[in-house]
Amino acid sequence: MKTVKNKNNRGLTKNGPLLLIALPGIAYLFINNYIPMFGVFLAFKDYSYVKGIFGSDWSGFDNFKYLFKQDAFIIVRNTLLYNVSFIVIGTIAAIVVAILMCELGERFRVKFFQSSMLLPNLLSWVVISFIGFAFLNSDTGFINNSVIKLFGGKEVAWYTTPKYWPVILVLVYLWKSVGYSSIIYMASISGIDKSIFEAAKIDGATKLKQIRHVTIPLLKPTVIILTLMAVGRIFYSDFGLFYQVPMNSGALYDVTQTIDTYVYHGLMELNNIGMSAAAGLYQSVIGFVLVMIANTVVRKVDNENALF
Amino acid sequence: MKVFKKIIVFVLTATMVFSLSACSKSAAPETEVKQETGTTATEAPKKIEKIVYSYATFNNIPDEATLGSVEEAINQITREKIGVEVELLPIAIFDYSSNISLALQGGDKVDLFESLGDFNNAVSSDMAYDLTSLIDTAAPETKALLGQDLLNACVKEGKLYGIPTYKPYALTPMVIYKQEIATELGIDMTQVKNITDLTDVLRKVKAAYPDMTPLVPVQTGTSGVNMCIPKVDYLTDDYFSPKGILMGDNMSVVDYYGTTEFSDLCNLTRTWYNEGLILQDAATTTSTSTELMSSDNSFCYVASYSYPPEDTAASLEAQCGGIDLGAVQIGDAYLDTTSVNALSWMVSSTSKAPEAALKFLNLTFTDPEIINLLIYGIKDRDYVLDAEGFVSYPQGLDATTVPYTAQLSCGTLGNFFLMYPMGGTNKDSIAWEEEQNVKAAKSPAMGFTFDSGEVETEYTAVTNVIQQYLPGLLCGSIDPQTAIPEFRDKLTVAGLDTIIAAKQSQLDAWLAQK
Numbered sequence: 001m002k003t004v005k006n007k008n009n010r011g012l013t014k015n016g017p018l019l020l021i022a023l024p025g026i027a028y029l030f031i032n033n034y035i036p037m038f039g040v041f042l043a044f045k046d047y048s049y050v051k052g053i054f055g056s057d058w059s060g061f062d063n064f065k066y067l068f069k070q071d072a073f074i075i076v077r078n079t080l081l082y083n084v085s086f087i088v089i090g091t092i093a094a095i096v097v098a099i100l101m102c103e104l105g106e107r108f109r110v111k112f113f114q115s116s117m118l119l120p121n122l123l124s125w126v127v128i129s130f131i132g133f134a135f136l137n138s139d140t141g142f143i144n145n146s147v148i149k150l151f152g153g154k155e156v157a158w159y160t161t162p163k164y165w166p167v168i169l170v171l172v173y174l175w176k177s178v179g180y181s182s183i184i185y186m187a188s189i190s191g192i193d194k195s196i197f198e199a200a201k202i203d204g205a206t207k208l209k210q211i212r213h214v215t216i217p218l219l220k221p222t223v224i225i226l227t228l229m230a231v232g233r234i235f236y237s238d239f240g241l242f243y244q245v246p247m248n249s250g251a252l253y254d255v256t257q258t259i260d261t262y263v264y265h266g267l268m269e270l271n272n273i274g275m276s277a278a279a280g281l282y283q284s285v286i287g288f289v290l291v292m293i294a295n296t297v298v299r300k301v302d303n304e305n306a307l308f
Numbered sequence: 309m310k311v312f313k314k315i316i317v318f319v320l321t322a323t324m325v326f327s328l329s330a331c332s333k334s335a336a337p338e339t340e341v342k343q344e345t346g347t348t349a350t351e352a353p354k355k356i357e358k359i360v361y362s363y364a365t366f367n368n369i370p371d372e373a374t375l376g377s378v379e380e381a382i383n384q385i386t387r388e389k390i391g392v393e394v395e396l397l398p399i400a401i402f403d404y405s406s407n408i409s410l411a412l413q414g415g416d417k418v419d420l421f422e423s424l425g426d427f428n429n430a431v432s433s434d435m436a437y438d439l440t441s442l443i444d445t446a447a448p449e450t451k452a453l454l455g456q457d458l459l460n461a462c463v464k465e466g467k468l469y470g471i472p473t474y475k476p477y478a479l480t481p482m483v484i485y486k487q488e489i490a491t492e493l494g495i496d497m498t499q500v501k502n503i504t505d506l507t508d509v510l511r512k513v514k515a516a517y518p519d520m521t522p523l524v525p526v527q528t529g530t531s532g533v534n535m536c537i538p539k540v541d542y543l544t545d546d547y548f549s550p551k552g553i554l555m556g557d558n559m560s561v562v563d564y565y566g567t568t569e570f571s572d573l574c575n576l577t578r579t580w581y582n583e584g585l586i587l588q589d590a591a592t593t594t595s596t597s598t599e600l601m602s603s604d605n606s607f608c609y610v611a612s613y614s615y616p617p618e619d620t621a622a623s624l625e626a627q628c629g630g631i632d633l634g635a636v637q638i639g640d641a642y643l644d645t646t647s648v649n650a651l652s653w654m655v656s657s658t659s660k661a662p663e664a665a666l667k668f669l670n671l672t673f674t675d676p677e678i679i680n681l682l683i684y685g686i687k688d689r690d691y692v693l694d695a696e697g698f699v700s701y702p703q704g705l706d707a708t709t710v711p712y713t714a715q716l717s718c719g720t721l722g723n724f725f726l727m728y729p730m731g732g733t734n735k736d737s738i739a740w741e742e743e744q745n746v747k748a749a750k751s752p753a754m755g756f757t758f759d760s761g762e763v764e765t766e767y768t769a770v771t772n773v774i775q776q777y778l779p780g781l782l783c784g785s786i787d788p789q790t791a792i793p794e795f796r797d798k799l800t801v802a803g804l805d806t807i808i809a810a811k812q813s814q815l816d817a818w819l820a821q822k
Contacts, residue, residue, distance in 0.1 A: 048434040049412050050657045062765070069769040069802060138588045139521070159592045160785050247592040250529070250776040251786055257772075265775050266768035272429075273413070275768065 042277035063278035066266060071257065079258040082166075082242075083234045086173055087227060093178045095219060098185035099211055114186075117179030125240025128176060132168075132245055160251040169256070172245055173238070181226075188222045189215060224298060224305045232291040235259065235283045259283060356387055357664035359419040362397040362411075363682070364404040366716035367707060374685075374711040382681050389675075390667040396682075398714065409435070418656050419665040422720060423470060427462065427649045428544055432761045436469040437655040437662050443468060446663050447670035453723070454673075460755035461648035470652030474673060475724035476614035476741035477648055478641030478748035481535045484624060485608035486601070487632040489513060497636045503536040503610070504576065506638070510585040513607045522607035523580060524600035525590040529779025531577055532610030537569045541644040541751035543811055544758040549774045551767070552808035557752055559819065561812045563804060565796055574781045574788035581784025590783035602629035610638070614719075614744070619737045623730075641744055644751040651720055672722030679722045685712030698731040756818045763810045766803030773798045 039053075046059040097117065104110045120128070135142045136158035144155045158164065192215065200210050237258035246256045257265075263279040291307075299306040370378075379396050386392045397418065399407050404424055411418045412435055423430045430436050443451050451459065454474060462470035483500060490497050493516050495509055506523075513522040526532040530548060541554040543561065552561040555569075564570055580586040587593065587600070597609040601624075613620045617635035625633050653672075655665045671678045684691040684699055690710045691699050701710055718727055725738060760767050777795040780786035 050434040065765040066768040069765055071769075071772070071798075157588070157785065159589060160780060247594070248528075249592045249780075250778070251591070251780045253772075253776040257776075262772060265772045272433075272764065272768075273409070275764070 039277055040281055042274050043281045044278075045274055047273045059274065063272075063274040064282065066275060067259075067263075067279060067282055071262070074254060075257050075259055075262050078255065079235060079237050079260075082169065082237065082258065083230075085170055086177075087230045087234075089170060090174065090177060090181060091223060091227065093174055094181040095185050095216070095223075097178055097182040098189055099215060101182065101186055102189045103207075114179070114183075117182070119179070120176045121180040123176070125238075125244040128172065129240075129244035129247060132172060133247065136168075159247055159249040162252050162255045165246060165252055165255045169241065169245065173241060184226065185219060185222065188219055192218050220302075221305050224302070225307065228291065228294055228298065228307050231294045232287050234290055235286040237261070239264070356391050356393050357661045358393045358395065359659070359661055359665045359668055360395045360397050360417045361420045361668065362399060362408060362418045362422075363714070363717060363721055364401045364422060364424065365398040365714045366401050367713050369398050369400060370685075370712045378681060378685055378712050381686055382678060385675070385677055386668060386671065390664070390671065392661075392664045392668050394668055412656055412658055415658065417660075419659040419661065420669055421654055421656060422473075423649070423652050423654055425546060425646075425650045427470060427652055428464075428757060428760055430654060431464050431469045432759060434657050435654065437657050437659060438467045438469065439471070439655060439662075439666060440466075440468045442655075442663060442666055443471075446666035447471070447673075450670045450673040457754070458648055461645045461757070462652050463755065464757050464759065470649065470654045471669060471673070472648045472652045473720055473722065473724070475651075475719040476744060478643055478744040479535065479612035479614055479647060480617075480637055480641045480744070481532070481610065481612045481639035482617055482620060482635045482637050483608050483610055484597075484601070484621060484633055484635050486606075487634040489517075489607055490634060497634060500636050500638060502638050503533055503573075506608075506610070507576070507579065507585070510580065510607070511583070514583065514585055517607075520605055520607065521584060521587045523586040524597055524606045524609045525587060525593065525783060526597045526609050526611040528594055529591050529783065531586060531590055531783050532612070533573055533577060534782055535612040536610070536639050537567075537573065538639060539642055539749065539751075540564075541642075541753050542646050543644075543753065543756065543815070544646055544760075547646070549771055549778070551770055551774075551804060552811045554751065554753055554815075559752065559815065561808050561815060563796075563799075563808060565792065565799065571788060571792055574784075574792065577782060577784035578788055579784070586784055588785070591779040591785045598624065598627040601631070601633075614641075614741065616734075616737050616740045619733055623733065641748040642751065643745075643748050643754065645754060645757055648754075649757065653722075669722075674723065674726075676726040679726050680728055682721050683714050683718055683727055685710065685714075693728060694731070697728060698733075699728045700731040753815060753818075756815055758811055758814055760807075763803070763807050766806045769802035770799060770804050770807060773802050 041053055042056075043063055044058055044060065045053070045056040046062070047053075048056045051057075101110055101114060104113065123131075133141070136144075138144055138155065138157045138159065141158070143158070148155060156164070158168075196214055196218075197210055200214055205213065237260045239260045242256050242258045242261050243264065246252045249256075259279065259282075263276065267276055295307050375396055375398070379394060382396075383393050386394055401424075404422075405426060408418060408421045421435075423436075450471060454472065458472055458474075459468060462468055462472055481503075483497070483506060485497060489495075493512055495512060497509070500506055500509060510522045513520065523531070535547065539556045540550075542550050543553055545551050545553070550564045553564045554560075555562060555567065577586065581588070587606075593600075597611065600606050601609065615623070617637050621633040621635035625631065653669055655662045655669070659665055672682065673679075687693060688702070690702075690712045692702050693699055701707065701713075707713055707715055714721070715730070718724060725742060729735060729738065773795070776798075777786070777791060781788060781791060781795070
């Protein structure tokens with residue numbers, strides 16, 4: 001009994017200063033992430049400025065109704081499918097880029113390519129949307145005026161033709177994010193023991209075989225953790241990508257409308273606090289459920305790599 | 309090694325703690341100062357109440373010292389006259405609505421604010437103080453000035469919640485065009501009497517300048533043509549997102565998108581689009597008409613203004629790169645409740661001193677000194693007044709470099725007609741504008757406001773559908789033959805009929821009371 005107590009005491013003296021260092025961070029997390037959770041009340045209230053958050057009348061699930069009103073299917077479908085394709089294609093692209101980078105070998109070249117691939121990640125969506133506009137603009141755009149004319153095709157009114165946009169959005173997303181997400185994979189690859197590659201080489205494995213049988217299996221834990229984290233945000237969408245890049249063109253809503261843009265469009269006019277809170281709660285609950293499901297699946301398949 | 313680690317940990321913790329305490333220390337004096345000024349004010353012999361006046365500004369937000377000097381100049385008048393001290397809180401127009409709603413939610417002190425097109429929302433979420441009885445004691449002059457007709461636009465369920473800004477309300481649709489091109493091609497713009505007359509003009513310009521897109525949108529997604537349908541009462545809806553409307557003197561609420569006027573208009577813009585007469589990206593471009601007009605690639609745009617055509621053209625010239633502009637009226641002004649209450653001043657429901665706030669609001673409608681201080685700042689520092697009473701900026705300065713100006717907010721603060729006119733405008737215009745307010749045709753439902761509270765779910769859904777289709781239809785970039793039926797189907801699913809029914813029943817109840 002005594003020894004246990006001693007151990008605990010020693011733990012506190014040992015970790016005390018560290019805890020103290022962490023204190024500002026914990027305080028920040030508490031103030032910024034936990035206290036606002038009380039705002040969840042608002043999702044079930046008919047908010048009145050006079051009565052305040054707690055005094056307002058309860059409204060049951062009225063605030064949630066508009067989320068299931070119209071086009072609910074299209075919006076949920078868009079949000080989920082885009083995010084799934086971002087996770088799948090994004091992960092594959094990031095791993096491919098990371099492997100290629102590691103194979104470049106020479107320091108200068110690696111730095112150069114890495115920096116140039118990271119650059120788009122530093123641009124804001126507004127800037128990217130105008131780069132897109134320079135390409136796709138129907139009067140003066142690069143694609144209509146140079147590319148299509150060169151091959152003698154017919155001009156396309158990009159911003160009013162929905163069918164191209166799933167591809168455009170995925171491409172734009174990849175262009176912006178792949179450099180950044182490949183960094184983590186590059187770090188894991190350089191963490192792999194070099195002797196494993198040497199052993200494989202001695203056994204006569206070619207470069208491709210080394211990648212298939214050594215690099216990729218050893219990247220699995222990283223892939224699983226990153227994917228699980230991405231799944232948690234599968235019901236959120238990158239507002240800038242879906243709002244700015246298609247220039248908020250109404251004709252494209254069928255393929256560009258996600259939960260976030262839908263809520264923004266609907267509430268821009270109404271400024272309704274209860275309904276916004278409802279949308280936030282809806283997204284978090286679904287996100288939570290999806291993480292739990294994904295984690296259970298991972299635990300069943302590969303217990304070691306599950307998050308919890 | 310271990311000792312060394314411990315030392316590092318200690319040093320880091322110590323610096324962290326010190327830096328934190330340093331932060332709190334530097335913050336402390338400020339609050340002390342504030343408290344001091346607070347106490348001195350309340351200790352003054354005559355009890356002076358303090359209020360916060362928050363207005364949207366389209367100009368630069370002045371620095372604190374400058375703002376303080378204008379506040380002081382205003383307070384010298386208000387302390388004497390009504391025993392009130394005012395703190396000015398200008399907010400940039402883009403942030404205004406969200407900032408005000410956050411401020412009221414967070415319990416910040418804001419006593420007076422403007423409802424930017426959101427009259428109903430402000431009232432239904434209890435942001436506005438009930439002024440019904442207060443106005444007789446605190447602002448009788450304003451009541452007399454506006455008259456019951458105009459005030460009625462801010463009445464809801466028998467209670468007065470706001471005071472509409474007194475300004476030219478009537479929006480007259482016009483075509484703003486480049487004089488030089490019209491003269492060169494020998495186009496007589498005075499012959500353009502309505503929107504369909506414009507087509508031939510556009511064709512002529514296109515024939516002479518094949519690379520030009522003659523018509524540009526007034527802002528994202530609106531070609532300005534929607535305002536050309538005569539005698540439409542939007543029944544409290546946004547002009548850019550009408551739901552159920554009244555047309556002419558008929559008192560039954562109709563679906564705007566089902567009217568032949570609407571489909572005719574869409575067919576017209578579609579013709580323009582197909583012939584290349586209107587900017588192809590009109591539905592999505594984020595450039596505004598003034599930017600687009602500054603380029604060589606454009607000829608005209610359609611928009612509604614509340615000033616006489618000649619004045620409008622003159623005042624827009626500077627913003628369009630100094631080119632010679634002309635304007636021609638293509639429709640008549642029509643007054644409905646929205647045109648009056650779109651900009652109304654409200655006393656916040658959280659205000660501790662509603663009476664003092666209303667007294668100050670009264671001065672912005674009746675005291676020329678106050679209103680001109682708010683708009684132009686301090687005489688000879690921020691503006692100069694010539695012998696004829698026209699305002700201009702001091703030598704070497706302009707709207708962006710003077711210490712204080714809210715000139716672009718003119719017509720949103722208090723009484724527009726008490727403001728000094730800007731140099732270059734015509735004094736007769738003011739008479740024209742006041743006359744328009746009286747003469748313009750008024751909707752039979754003038755004074756009716758629709759409460760969207762009971763149909764909020766449908767309202768949100770319908771708004772989304774409208775944003776999907778309306779810009780494309782009004783700019784011609786989607787084909788009305790297929791798009792209108794599709795659009796109306798989606799509106800039905802979203803619940804437009806419920807909104808129209810709710811409007812009708814509220815309107816009937818209002819008529820019965822009348």
